[in-house]
Amino acid sequence: MKNAGPTDRRKPRIDLIWSLTLVCPWDCPMCSVDAVHVRRHRGHTEVRSRALTVVDRLSGERETDGIYVQAARWRQSRGLELNRADKMRVLDHLTGYDPKIDFSGGDPMVLPENVEVLAEASSRFGRHNITLTATGAGLINWQVSELAPLIGELNFTFDSDGPGDPRFRPTRYAGGNLRHAARFAEAGVKVRAECPLTIANCAPDALERMYLALADQGVGTLLLMRLFPVGRGATRDDMVPTRRQYLDAIDTLRRLEAAHGTPRVRLQCALRHLEGSRDGVNPCDLLRESFGLLADGTLLASPWALDSQGAPLHDSWVLGSLAREPLGEILSSERPTAYRGRLDENFGQCKVFAYLHSELEGPAERMFDRADPLYRENMPGGPHREGEGDGQPSL
Secondary structure, eight states: OOOOOSOOTTSOEEEEEEEOOOEESOOOTTOTTOOEEEEEETTEEEEEETTTTEEEEEOSSOGGGOHHHHHHHHHHHTTSSOOHHHHHHHHHTTTTSEEEEEEESSOGGGOHHHHHHHHHHHHHHOGGGEEEEOOHHHHTTSOHHHHGGGOSEEEEEOOOSSSOOTTTSOTTHHHHHHHHHHHHHHTTOEEEEEEEOOTTTOSHHHHHHHHHHHHHTTOOEEEEEOOOSOGGGTTOGGGSOOHHHHHHHHHHHHHHHHHHOOSEEEEOTTTGGGTOOTTSOOSOOBTTTEEEEOTTSEEESOTTOBOTTSSBSOGGGEEEETTTSOHHHHHTSHHHHHHHTTTTTTTTSOHHHHHHHOOOSSHHHHHTSSOOTTTGGGOSSOSSOTTOTTOOOOO
8 A cells, every 4th residue: 555755835734633433332422423323233233313312223134234234324324424436535535635634424434445444544644634433332343453544543532540520431441442542552553541630530549540541551641631521421511521620630640750750641623722832832723724524424623513413513514515516615614714804812722611611692703702611700801811831833
């Protein structure tokens, strides 16, 4: 397989988080994308969607295909997800750009066709531009030697060392993710753990256990994330840490990083402004570089702009269909062009949180309002406030 060379800076750089499928073996109560849970139940392939409230029982499919392929084909036939040819067309529509693609889900690794998509993307754009985000339940189906040549990094969610909190995850979720990610780390693949901070895991002792477990398995990077009240977490604002809890958690992990070296601690863009902007660049890279792509090909201004059932928060977040239109045409249209001139109006704040907490009426006004509760109390002076000079650079 040929591989593209170094990043081509002659082309515009984009960072695309692509939910290749919503099909998933897990039914996490806090799933931010409201993934579609699939299981074998009472002789049928059972598909649970829309915050797990709608149950469809499939029949007449070939048993040899497996339940996840059955569910995906069923969803594809209804236009809920892209089929293999549509996914390849999306890659065509990225022509003219230098894309870094994070293939996510659901769990993309429960569908063999998605490995073909990874292989094609890696061939076109270079493995250094390809990230795979999967769970242990998907990775168990693949040898490291099959996937490692296609990706530059493997990402996985790890938010507890042990059984975890059932309000968030099934019992074996985090441990299984780490166990299978460790196979890739041992083979020399860059591996990153992603930890959404909650009131259940941000205590110093819990953070230390997680950090040391990752260090013991050779995981190179730990990304700290905010708990977004989207997807199935839309009604769980009570589990979102306070500003003080976030700051204390970051401090705890910075001290562990200083003592042990790895994993290196990085902050999600929605948290970076807590440490400030060293170079004056807005830590929020929404629309400047970052986009979300849904399983049906809908391009969003943010991968987090989802309602409680995994649909776009509002039409104002929708930029177009990357399955039908080239990216260049979408980004030159009226909505992205108008938004691009407003990105610094709420410098450093997360526009999804701003939208969800704003009291303004217009959806676009809410998106650019200075209403992110994590920063609102300390944002009187704009992007260049006292004390911002010692922050960390962007990832």
